[in-house]
Amino acid sequence: MTALIDDVRCEALFVSWLQRSHEPTAENIREAVHATVDRFGEAGCAERVAQEFGEHPDCAIGRMRWARNAVHLAFAV
Template sequence: MTAVIDDARCDALFVSYLQRSQEPTAEIIRAAVHATVDRLGEAGCAELVAQEFGEHPDCAISRMLWARSAIQSAFTNGAG
C-alpha cells in the first residue's frame, strides 16, 4: 500500500508548480503534493504525468527521478 501512496505522491509532485532549482523543503513538498492532489485528484495527476512522458520523455525522466527522491525525503519517518 505504501508504494501506491508514494506513486501518487510522486505523480502529484511531478505535475506541481515546484521546481528542483527552488530547493524546496520537506514541508513545502508536502504542501505542494496535498494541494496538487486536492486540485487535480490522483487520476488527474497520473494523466498529466503520462502526457508529459509522451510529449517530453527526455525531460520527464529527470523530473520523475527528482520527484521520487524528494518524496522519499519529505515523507519519511512518519511525516506527512
C-alpha cells in the same frame, strides 16, 4: 499500500508547480503534493504525468527521478 501512496505523491509532485531549482524544503514538498492532489485528484495527476512522458520524455525522466527522491525525503517516517 505504501507503494501506492508513494506513487501518487510522486505523480503529484511531478505535475506540481514546485521546481527542483526552488530548493524546496520537506514542508514545501508536502504542501505541493497535497495541493496538487486536491486540485487534480489522483487520476488527474497520473494523466498529466503520462502526457508529459509522451510529449517530453527526455525531460520527464529527470523530473520523475527528482520527484521520487524528494517524496522519499519529505515523507520519511
